Amino acid sequence: GFIYGFVRGKPIEQCGKIGSIVASEVITHMGPRPLVPLTTVVPKSLH
Secondary structure (H helix, E strand, C coil), rough: CCHHHHCCCCCCCHHHHHHHHHHHHHHCCCCCCCCCHHHHHHHHHCC
16 A cells, blocks of 8 residues: 555655545455455545
8 A cells, every 4th residue: 555655656644545545444354355445445544
């Protein structure tokens, strides 16, 4: 999540928020893949 924001030129603070959002989504379930696309989770959580 952090790297995703960083390579897209987002401010460091926002990169940290994106990384935190993605990490919290990933650890909420068992298995290697998220239950929902992470690109839908991040915009909802940033606002």
